[in-house]
Amino acid sequence: MDAQRFGGKVALVTGAASGIGRASAQRLAREGASVIAADKNLAGAQDTVAAIRGAGGRAEALGFDAMIPGASARMVDAAVALHGRLDVVLNIAGIYFKAHYDALAPDDWNRILQVNLNSVFEITQRALPSLVATRGNVVSTGSIAGLDGIAYAAPYAAAKAGVMALTKSLAAEYAHQGVRFNVVCPGRVQTQMSQGIAPVADVRPDLLPPSPRLLGLEAGASTDQVAGTFAYLASDDAAFVSGSVVVVDGAARAG
Numbered sequence: 001m002d003a004q005r006f007g008g009k010v011a012l013v014t015g016a017a018s019g020i021g022r023a024s025a026q027r028l029a030r031e032g033a034s035v036i037a038a039d040k041n042l043a044g045a046q047d048t049v050a051a052i053r054g055a056g057g058r059a060e061a062l063g064f065d066a067m068i069p070g071a072s073a074r075m076v077d078a079a080v081a082l083h084g085r086l087d088v089v090l091n092i093a094g095i096y097f098k099a100h101y102d103a104l105a106p107d108d109w110n111r112i113l114q115v116n117l118n119s120v121f122e123i124t125q126r127a128l129p130s131l132v133a134t135r136g137n138v139v140s141t142g143s144i145a146g147l148d149g150i151a152y153a154a155p156y157a158a159a160k161a162g163v164m165a166l167t168k169s170l171a172a173e174y175a176h177q178g179v180r181f182n183v184v185c186p187g188r189v190q191t192q193m194s195q196g197i198a199p200v201a202d203v204r205p206d207l208l209p210p211s212p213r214l215l216g217l218e219a220g221a222s223t224d225q226v227a228g229t230f231a232y233l234a235s236d237d238a239a240f241v242s243g244s245v246v247v248v249d250g251a252a253r254a255g
């Protein structure tokens with residue numbers, strides 16, 4: 001039996017159709033949250049909901065496409081309408097794209113920024129009145145790419161750095177109202193995203209980021225290990241944690 005840190009609370013989780021988002025939605029639901037699983041992949045989000053309900057939890061699915069300006073804010077309106085409150089928002093939806101910088105088209109830059117950063121702006125801004133009402137919190141998804149940069153994925157790194165700066169700014173601006181903002185910053189995680197990245201020609205291996213070292217698990221964290229960090233930051237166990245970036249990289253950057 002999991003601890004019930006989210007009893008009576010409503011949590012909106014984006015990217016909940018797969019990977020880290022699905023695992024985090026399931027984790028919060030196991031701990032008592034009523035989860036709203038939002039994703040572009042509505043069928044996947046519905047599968048997550050079915051798994052949560054099958055385990056005795058509460059969840060609903062919403063479809064939205066973060067690529068369309070305004071769609072993320074409208075999705076938040078739909079989420080708030082479901083229960084009339086929002087306690088937790090996990091911004092986990094994201095896309096990755098690899099290319100040599102000199103081959104990037106403006107559209108590549110724009111779509112990576114739209115899904116990974118602009119959508120987080122839309123969601124947090126629209127959710128704010130509800131979060132002020134509940135003294136809720138937001139946990140967004142960074143990446144060690146956003147801390148260190150990453151060769152062959154500059155727009156992704158820029159977007160994730162933006163998520164961290166946005167989060168710290170909001171943590172400062174809304175601290176007096178008791179709303180917390182934090183970031184989980186994963187290194188390599190075993191998901192569709194990390195396994196399905198299209199290869200880029202002429203990559204120099206010496207420019208690639210360091211691998212996780214913990215227990216020699218180079219393949220990276222499991223989604224459950226990352227979900228545990230989302231759950232901690234979203235819970236009252238982190239009641240005085242705001243404006244923080246928690247790195248989950250299996251000691252890849254340590255030393």
Ligand SMILES: NC(=O)c1ccc[n+]([C@@H]2O[C@H](COP(=O)([O-])OP(=O)(O)OC[C@H]3O[C@@H](n4cnc5c(N)ncnc54)[C@H](O)[C@@H]3O)[C@@H](O)[C@H]2O)c1
Binds near residue numbers: 038040041064
């Ligand atoms: N996997 C890794 O190694 C890794 C490392 C660092 C950070 N991250 C971050 O973790 C988060 C989750 O990634 P993941 O590894 O679980 O990948 P994933 O591909 O399994 O999950 C991403 C989810 O986002 C959804 N999504 C994509 N585009 C969308 C859109 N336009 N509108 C709405 N939803 C959309 C997808 O449908 C999917 O369910 C992302 O923000 C990613 O950048 C992942």
